[in-house]
Amino acid sequence: MITRDNYEAYLLDKQEGLLSEKDAKALERFLDVNKDLKADASLVFDDNIRFGYATEEEFSDKDKLYKPVFTVSKWVKAAAIVLLVVAASYFVLMIWDNNSSEPQIAKTKTEDISIKDQSVKINTINDTVNSEKETVQSSKNTSKPQIAQPLKQIKSEEADLIADNTEINNGNEEVLQQTESEELPSIVVYKQTERIRSDNLVIYKTPETSRLKRIKDKVTEYMNTIRV
Amino acid sequence: MTAREYNIFVRDYSDNAYRFAYTLIKQREHARDIVQDVFMKLWEQRDNINKDKIKSWIFSSVYHKAIDELRKKKNFSAIENIKEVVYNDYSSIKEDLNKYLDCLPAVQKSALLLKDQEGCKYEEISEILHLSMQQVKVYIFRARKQMQQLIQQKDNII
Numbered sequence: 379m380i381t382r383d384n385y386e387a388y389l390l391d392k393q394e395g396l397l398s399e400k401d402a403k404a405l406e407r408f409l410d411v412n413k414d415l416k417a418d419a420s421l422v423f424d425d426n427i428r429f430g431y432a433t434e435e436e437f438s439d440k441d442k443l444y445k446p447v448f449t450v451s452k453w454v455k456a457a458a459i460v461l462l463v464v465a466a467s468y469f470v471l472m473i474w475d476n477n478s479s480e481p482q483i484a485k486t487k488t489e490d491i492s493i494k495d496q497s498v499k500i501n502t503i504n505d506t507v508n509s510e511k512e513t514v515q516s517s518k519n520t521s522k523p524q525i526a527q528p529l530k531q532i533k534s535e536e537a538d539l540i541a542d543n544t545e546i547n548n549g550n551e552e553v554l555q556q557t558e559s560e561e562l563p564s565i566v567v568y569k570q571t572e573r574i575r576s577d578n579l580v581i582y583k584t585p586e587t588s589r590l591k592r593i594k595d596k597v598t599e600y601m602n603t604i605r606v
Numbered sequence: 607m608t609a610r611e612y613n614i615f616v617r618d619y620s621d622n623a624y625r626f627a628y629t630l631i632k633q634r635e636h637a638r639d640i641v642q643d644v645f646m647k648l649w650e651q652r653d654n655i656n657k658d659k660i661k662s663w664i665f666s667s668v669y670h671k672a673i674d675e676l677r678k679k680k681n682f683s684a685i686e687n688i689k690e691v692v693y694n695d696y697s698s699i700k701e702d703l704n705k706y707l708d709c710l711p712a713v714q715k716s717a718l719l720l721k722d723q724e725g726c727k728y729e730e731i732s733e734i735l736h737l738s739m740q741q742v743k744v745y746i747f748r749a750r751k752q753m754q755q756l757i758q759q760k761d762n763i764i
Contacts, residue, residue: 386751387743423750427757428722429707429715430700432632437624439638443616443645445609 380408382415389418607652615660616645623668626719630672630712640671659733665724666734669716676712702756706749713737714745721746 380388380401388405391397397405409416450458620641627637644667648655655663707715716735720726732739 384740384744386747387740390743390747418751421751421754423754424757427703427750427753429703429718429749429753431622431625431719431723432629432704432708433625435625435628435634437620437638437641439642440616440620443620443642444613445649447609447613 380404382412385409385412385415386418389421392419393421393423607655607657611657612649612652615648615664619661619664620645622724623664626665626716626723627668627672629707629719630669630715631675633675636675637672640668640675643671644668661724662726662730662733665720665726666736669712669734673712703753706753706756710749714749717742717745718749 385405385408388397388401388408392402392405405419409419623644624637624641627640628634631637631640644664647667648660648664707718710718713735717731717737720731720734721728726734728739728742731737731742735742737745
């Protein structure tokens with residue numbers, strides 16, 4: 379609604395060609411009623427007359443307002459991308475290499491366990507040999523003095539720990555022979571350890587188990603013979 | 607808003623923001639402080655301000671800070687009253703315009719400056735001054751009418 383307080387806004391719109399047809403008719407009716415305001419309607423403002431600022435000075439502290447802008451050239455960007463790719467490739471290769479390499483720690487532990495088992499078994503054999511030696515010694519003291527010779531050979535066997543090629547000659551006298559060249563110390567046995575790899579599982583198959591069993595069997599057989 | 611965009615706004619608007627502030631309060635140091643504060647606030651709130659309305663935001667902030675400054679100094683006449691204009695017969699039209707402008711209340715003065723110097727649309731001016739669009743047009747019409755009469759008077763004298 380056009381009033382005496384806002385009619386200037388409609389007059390300004392009319393001067394600037396922004397007044398709608400409907401508003402133009404409403405303004406005309408308003409001015410017909412308020413004839414003292416008709417003089418304002420005839421005003422035409424000069425577009426060349428403009429109000430200006432009281433100063434032409436520039437803002438002197440502009441430099442304090444600027445924020446630093448970091449610009450990166452195309453070459454620096456390219457170098458950064460190449461560096462990133464190289465680093466990523468190295469990282470991937472490192473991971474892949476770690477996954478594909480042998481589990482050294484596990485192997486060492488297996489070896490340790492294997493050696494420990496070996497020494498336990500050897501100790502067991504030693505104990506057996508010692509106990510048998512005592513038995514032989516006691517039987518030597520009683521009825522069979524000729525057993526002294528085999529006992530020396532048992533000692534030799536004891537020193538070597540492993541006597542793979544012991545032979546038992548069962549006659550009137552029990553003679554134990556040993557072939558010197560075929561000594562099989564535990565370390566040698568261990569070196570013959572065969573590694574079987576299947577996927578990520580590493581199995582160590584050691585031939586010494588069967589050999590020790592054979593030795594043990596032979597000693598047992600020998601002892602049985604002595605008892606007989 | 608990036609630093610680069612912010613710097614462009616500083617380059618494009620800081621000078622006129624300073625002139626606008628100075629025209630309202632007529633004190634250089636205070637006008638500088640106002641512009642400095644406004645741009646610092648713009649940077650702090652850069653993510654919350656619509657980029658398309660940065661100019662309106664800057665001039666609105668300057669206007670309201672200038673009004674606060676006038677209130678602090680209890681210069682209420684500059685805010686509300688129209689002073690009597692004393693014309694000098696030998697002054698130029700530009701000088702007369704400035705005299706007349708100084709006699710207007712801050713809100714009318716601002717409306718005219720934003721229209722004539724910044725080329726703002728009425729909608730933008732209403733946003734900046736927190737007035738209705740109709741009120742802005744009324745202020746501008748009255749100011750131009752007075753100016754027209756002033757020029758006619760001078761022509762008649764000469």
